[in-house]
Amino acid sequence: xxxxxxxxxxxxxxxxFSYHNQNVLEDINMxxxxxxxxxxxxxxxxxxxxxxxxLLGLLSPNAGSVQLFGVDVKKFNRWSDIGFxxxxxxxxxxxxxxxxxxxxxxxxxxxxxxFRFLKKKHKQQVREAIEQVxxxxxxxxxxxxxxxxxxxxxxxxxxxxxxxxxxxLDEPTVGVDAKSVKNFYTMLKKLNDEQGIxxxxxxxxxxxxxxxxxxxxxxxxxxxxxxxxxxxxxxxEEMMTAMYGHEVNxxxxxxxxxxxxxxxDHDDQDGVRREEG
Amino acid sequence: xxxVFFQFDFLRYSxxxxxxxxxxxxxxxxxxxxxxLSLMADAxxxxxxxxxxxxxxLGRHITMFAGLNPVYMGMAFSITGxxxxxxxxxxxxxxxxLAIPIILSAGIGVGVVFISLADGFNNDLxxxxxxxxxxxxxxxFQVVVTLTIVVTALLFLFYKELFFLSFDEEQAVISxxxxxxxxxxxxxxxxxxxxxxxxxxxILLVSALMTLPVASAMKWAKxxxxxxxxxxxFGEVSIVIGLFSAFHLDLAPGGxxxxxxxxxxxxxxxxxxxxxL
Numbered sequence: 428x429x430x431x432x433x434x435x436x437x438x439x440x441x442x443x444f445s446y447h448n449q450n451v452l453e454d455i456n457m458x459x460x461x462x463x464x465x466x467x468x469x470x471x472x473x474x475x476x477x478x479x480x481x482l483l484g485l486l487s488p489n490a491g492s493v494q495l496f497g498v499d500v501k502k503f504n505r506w507s508d509i510g511f512x513x514x515x516x517x518x519x520x521x522x523x524x525x526x527x528x529x530x531x532x533x534x535x536x537x538x539x540x541x542f543r544f545l546k547k548k549h550k551q552q553v554r555e556a557i558e559q560v561x562x563x564x565x566x567x568x569x570x571x572x573x574x575x576x577x578x579x580x581x582x583x584x585x586x587x588x589x590x591x592x593x594x595x596l597d598e599p600t601v602g603v604d605a606k607s608v609k610n611f612y613t614m615l616k617k618l619n620d621e622q623g624i625x626x627x628x629x630x631x632x633x634x635x636x637x638x639x640x641x642x643x644x645x646x647x648x649x650x651x652x653x654x655x656x657x658x659x660x661x662x663x664e665e666m667m668t669a670m671y672g673h674e675v676n677x678x679x680x681x682x683x684x685x686x687x688x689x690x691x692d693h694d695d696q697d698g699v700r701r702e703e704g
Numbered sequence: 705x706x707x708v709f710f711q712f713d714f715l716r717y718s719x720x721x722x723x724x725x726x727x728x729x730x731x732x733x734x735x736x737x738x739x740x741l742s743l744m745a746d747a748x749x750x751x752x753x754x755x756x757x758x759x760x761x762l763g764r765h766i767t768m769f770a771g772l773n774p775v776y777m778g779m780a781f782s783i784t785g786x787x788x789x790x791x792x793x794x795x796x797x798x799x800x801x802l803a804i805p806i807i808l809s810a811g812i813g814v815g816v817v818f819i820s821l822a823d824g825f826n827n828d829l830x831x832x833x834x835x836x837x838x839x840x841x842x843x844x845f846q847v848v849v850t851l852t853i854v855v856t857a858l859l860f861l862f863y864k865e866l867f868f869l870s871f872d873e874e875q876a877v878i879s880x881x882x883x884x885x886x887x888x889x890x891x892x893x894x895x896x897x898x899x900x901x902x903x904x905x906x907i908l909l910v911s912a913l914m915t916l917p918v919a920s921a922m923k924w925a926k927x928x929x930x931x932x933x934x935x936x937x938f939g940e941v942s943i944v945i946g947l948f949s950a951f952h953l954d955l956a957p958g959g960x961x962x963x964x965x966x967x968x969x970x971x972x973x974x975x976x977x978x979x980x981l
Contacts, residue, residue, distance in 0.1 A: 483878055506880050513874060523738060523871055526927035533868045537879030542861055569926050585875075 433497045436461045436593050436625040437482065442491035444477055451477045453649045455491070459642075461592070464619040464626045466636045466656075469646035470670060475629045478646065479597050482627075483511060496592065507538035510586030510594040512579070514601050521571040527581050528566050531557055534585035556588035557581075560614065576607030580614075587618070593625045594618070600630070612639045633667075645670055708951070717840040718904060719947060722957075724852045725901040725913065726943035730935035731859060732894050733914035734921070734928075738870045742918075744891070745911035747789060747804045748782045749898050751811035753907045755781025756832050757818035764822055773844060774832070779899030785811065786891035835906035835958030837951050848900050855893050862886060867928060904947075906958035913939060916965035920972040938968050 437459040444452040451474045459465055469475050480486040482493055484500045493500040495509065532545055532553045539549065557563050560580040565573060570581060579599055586594055596615075600608045616639045618624050630636055637643065643659040645652040647670045652659065659666070709715045736742050759777035762769035785807050792803035819829065831839060840848070859866070865886055868876040877883050894914075902910045921934035946961030953960075 485874075485878070504880070506878060509878075511875065511878055520738075524922060524925050524928055524931050525867075525871060529867075529928050530871070533864075533871065533875070534879075536864045536868050536876075537881065539864070541865065544864070567926065 434460060435494070436463075436496060437627075438494040438497075439482075440492050440494075442478075442481060442488045442493060444474070444481060444486065444488045446477075450648060452481070452488070455646075455650050457644060457650060457653055459625065459627070461625050462619070462623050463642050464616065464640045465628065465642045465644055466633075466640035467627055467629045467644045467646060468631065468633050468636075470631060473647040473670075475631075475646055476597060479511075479595060479627075479629055482595065483509070507535075507589040508592045510534075510589065510591035512582045512586050512594070512596045512599050514598045521578075523571060525570050526567050527557060527562060527570055527573075527584075528553060530570050530581055531584045531588055534588035538589045552588055552590075556584040559587060559618075560584045574607075576603045576611065579603055579607075579611065583614070587624075591624065593627070595627045595629070597629045598631070599628070600632070600635075605635075608635055612636060615639065709948075713842065714838050714840065715951070717842065717845040718837050721840045721845060721848050721900070722904050722943040722947050723940060724848060725897070725904060726940040727936055728852060728855055728897045729901050729910070729913040730917040730921070730939035731932055732855075732890075732897055733918040734931045734935050735866055735870055735890065736894065736914055737918045737922070738931075742911070742915045743801075743804045743808075744786075744789065745894065745898065745914040747808040747811065748785050748891075748895050749902060749907045749910045750808045750815070751785035752778040752782040752895075752898055752902055752910075753832070754811045754815035754818065755779070756907070757815045757822065757829075760828070761818045761822040773841075775844070775899055775903055778832075778902065779896060781811075782895035782898055783892050786895045787888065790888055790891060830956075831906070832902065833906050833908050833958075834956035835902070835904050835909065835950075835961070837904075837947060837957050839903040844903070851896055851900055855896060858889065858893060862889070866890060904943075904957055905961055906956065909958035909962050912962045912965060913942075916962070916969055917942065920965070920969045923972040923976040938965070938972075942968060 435458055437457070439455050439457040442452060442455040443450065455478065467475060467478070477486065481488050482495070482500070484493075484503065487501075495503045496505075498505075532549070534556070535545065535549050535552065539545065545553075554563070554566070557566055560583050562577065562580050562584060565577065565581075570578060573581065583594075583596075583599075600611060603611065612635065615626055615628065619626050619641075626640075628636060628640065633643075637656060637660070640656055642655050643652065644650060645659075645666055651670055652662065652666050709719045733742070733745070736744055755778035756774040758781070759769060759772060759774035762777075763772065763774070764770075789803045789807050792806055793800040796802045865876070865881045868879070868881055869883060869886060873883065897914075898910050901913055905913055917935045917938035918931070920938045921931050924934045925931040942961050942964035945964040946957055949955065949964075950957035950960040
């Protein structure tokens with residue numbers, strides 16, 4: 428498999444997922460070309476996180492298939508080509524005694540493999556990834572003492588250090604202040620423009636991301652829309668009413684004030700995990 | 705004062721064994737503490753008691769077991785216990801910590817029955833509970849050295865995977881790290897080190913050597929590697945102070961080692977508090 432020759436980063440076909448006999452995702456079809464920056468939006472409980480877990484092979488769909496760079500996710504093994512940044516609060520205890528350098532080097536562990544150690548060139552890669560996100564001044568600082576926005580940059584660096592072709596970010600800006608969110612999106616756009624990394628940004632926050640992404644997909648159990656940002660802007664009103672109902676105005680105009688109502692999009696699926704074999 | 709430890713073989717073995725457990729126990733303890741499993745050491749040490757009591761009971765009735773050091777049976781029990789805890793953590797998926805009190809009380813309960821069936825309480829048992837400076841024979845010492853080498857080598861080999869799993873299990877699994885097998889391996893290592901350590905520190909206090917130096921280290925360390933450095937320093941200092949004072953004051957070393965640790969901990973808390981002002 429040569430990743431460079433594949434036109435599609437992600438190919439989702441007829442994907443359905445149900446949990447306790449409830450349909451969470453219904454017949455999702457989506458082709459995401461390499462080099463795009465997709466904003467995947469949807470209200471809470473719309474199945475966004477579930478979809479991401481299916482893409483990462485953490486959940487197996489009841490029907491349909493997922494291909495990463497032309498390879499079925501069940502057979503995919505080049506996980507260092509995929510970067511994933513989850514909601515910070517989900518997965519990390521902020522008292523953990525680790526430096527920024529140590530956290531970022533974890534991003535290389537899967538690539539290096541068992542019974543091997545960090546070499547000089549790996550350490551250089553770690554430093555470069557930290558510079559990429561502008562955190563070089565904090566390299567030996569304890570991760571727990573950084574602000575939410577800084578921590579999120581460190582996690583991006585961890586995802587970037589293995590030089591991924593696809594980066595999936597699940598609600599990365601939860602708990603990050605509005606100004607940092609802007610800087611954060613600008614940084615993502617730069618990664619997409621300059622390095623051609625395919626990005627999938629999962630968020631409930633349509634307003635903030637729409638000026639950065641190239642494509643938008645709207646999810647609420649089914650895929651309501653998937654197209655480029657311009658087409659999305661033209662059909663926005665319609666789309667939003669279909670997806671959010673009356674909530675649409677609130678979300679569009681007040682999204683800065685309204686953050687906390689939309690946090691924690693866990694989809695109540697957290698108990699379902701891939702058991703390692 | 706110190707020379708006496710080099711005049712007698714049995715004291716020398718105790719000192720060397722002490723130095724080895726002062727290294728091993730805090731290192732494993734770092735992983736236990738950051739994974740919020742510090743009570744695991746307690747559960748496993750109590751089930752070690754069951755094994756020791758069982759061995760004493762067998763020794764009374766079956767000549768084959770009379771010459772066997774009960775510590776080995778203790779280790780076998782604590783390894784079994786660590787695997788049982790893993791099973792129980794699976795059975796109670798949403799209340800994983802329940803596994804610890806279940807195994808702990810079962811261990812003590814069965815242990816006490818075995819003790820009553822055997823001899824009742826005697827001097828040997830007192831040594832197993834609270835440690836002894838004269839517990840290590842030459843053949844025991846050879847086993848201790850072998851186990852120390854094995855445990856250290858395994859920890860070194862799997863350091864980066866254990867670190868990643870402790871920090872962020874979800875990401876570690878995504879990057880292809882075998883979670884379950886590494887966890888089982890780790891628990892077996894903990895069980896082995898408890899078996900080694902209890903001869904000096906005693907069953908009731910062995911968990912202190914895994915948690916107190918780590919608690920002190922946490923006050924000083926900025927990163928994960930530093931945690932090991934500080935934890936080992938505190939562990940070794942407490943062992944040396946504890947063993948010498950135990951011998952010269954004719955006290956149980958478990959008690960003196962723990963007391964040394966408590967003083968180091970209080971000192972760490974007090975000193976770092978000043979520093980952060």
